[in-house]
Amino acid sequence: MMVLDKEDGVPMLSVQPKGKQKGCAGCNRKIKDRYLLKALDKYWHEDCLKCACCDCRLGEVGSTLYTKANLILCRRDYLRLFGTTGNCAACSKLIPAFEMVMRARDNVYHLDCFACQLCNQRFCVGDKFFLKNNMILCQMDYEEGQLNGTFESQVQ
Template structure:
């Protein structure tokens, strides 16, 4: 059997039992192969189903592809862009594919949620900050938190943006 490709919403290798060629969603040409790649409810040639970021042929690099806002992504690019859940680590809400994000190690945040957990001042590109127990702490509050003069908020759930 040919390569297997699935998406986070649907898809796999499908046998074209009808014998009628399907049109490729990537190039528009007919697919005459016996096995069809199905992603985003559309059929693809193996060479046409590519990651929107790195252009890797998804049928050849693995068994999974991810979709978000019409983009098709390999696992690595999906995690790089949206984190492992595709949600903001600050508020827990989904991050649209078109939105700019801030990253701290493997965590991804909405721009408005990328704030110090103690003083809630927004952190911008170039600002120095630290991570203490997974929480963002600005440069000014970092020494206070380390010395125990200021405690981290006791959160059992995500903060609200």
């Protein structure tokens, strides 16, 4: 992973000094623009530093680029190609590496699957939930199970 914001203390977006034009690592032409990018110890036109998969301009999509197998990639494509995937603990379907997830202990969930598995109540950030036998439970269902002697306490 290479950080574009700073490379050896040099900001990613640099103002080119007058009279001393740099060569672009992407197109091999002189950079005549006032602004240029510095990444991977090379200089680039803003239009030349692109993701090898989706062609997005990396200077516009964030401050990080990724390299692997001689490819320069944006975060999304790097994760899509080389990231690890897993299965949702609730539905057992595959979770792509670039998808947002919820975690509870060692379990990973799709955002839509992170709900009480008895009443389907969805949780918001900060809501209290309980995890018992890899089941996510809302407080009401958990307390009902406690009264029946079904669950032991594992508060998250």
